[in-house]
Amino acid sequence: MRKRISTGSPFEETAGYSRAVVTGNWCFVSGTTGYDYASMAMPDDVATQCRNALATIDRALDEAGFARSDIVRARYVVTDASFADIVFPVLGEFFAGIRPAAAMTVSGLIRPEMKIEIDVTALRD
Numbered sequence: 001m002r003k004r005i006s007t008g009s010p011f012e013e014t015a016g017y018s019r020a021v022v023t024g025n026w027c028f029v030s031g032t033t034g035y036d037y038a039s040m041a042m043p044d045d046v047a048t049q050c051r052n053a054l055a056t057i058d059r060a061l062d063e064a065g066f067a068r069s070d071i072v073r074a075r076y077v078v079t080d081a082s083f084a085d086i087v088f089p090v091l092g093e094f095f096a097g098i099r100p101a102a103a104m105t106v107s108g109l110i111r112p113e114m115k116i117e118i119d120v121t122a123l124r125d
Helices: 010-015 048-063 082-095
Strands: 002-005 020-023 026-030 071-078 102-104 114-123
Touching: 002 048, 020 048, 026 048, 048 082, 048 114, 071 082
Parallel strands: 071 102
Antiparallel strands: 002 020, 020 026, 026 114, 071 114
């Protein structure tokens, strides 16, 4: 059985996706950017965007019945290679002790204010 998790973001409805999908012992969290969904504001700096995205991911995992420690894969997209050194400490703190398999790429995102997007996969043993 498939369970869908929503943050209530208008993007989910418009683009036809779920923040996360649970199937069996797996949870797949969609690419998450740094919006503050309470205000729909996007901070200017990439570190705050990264923190916001990770907080949204934490909430989605919690709602899905998963823990941060269940994350086995993380993918990051930044819009500028120089952002890597800025977000590494934020990611290192968030993933301390977990250390999932991960990859970071540099690419454009769908809105110019977006500087980072993160998606994760979690597995419950």
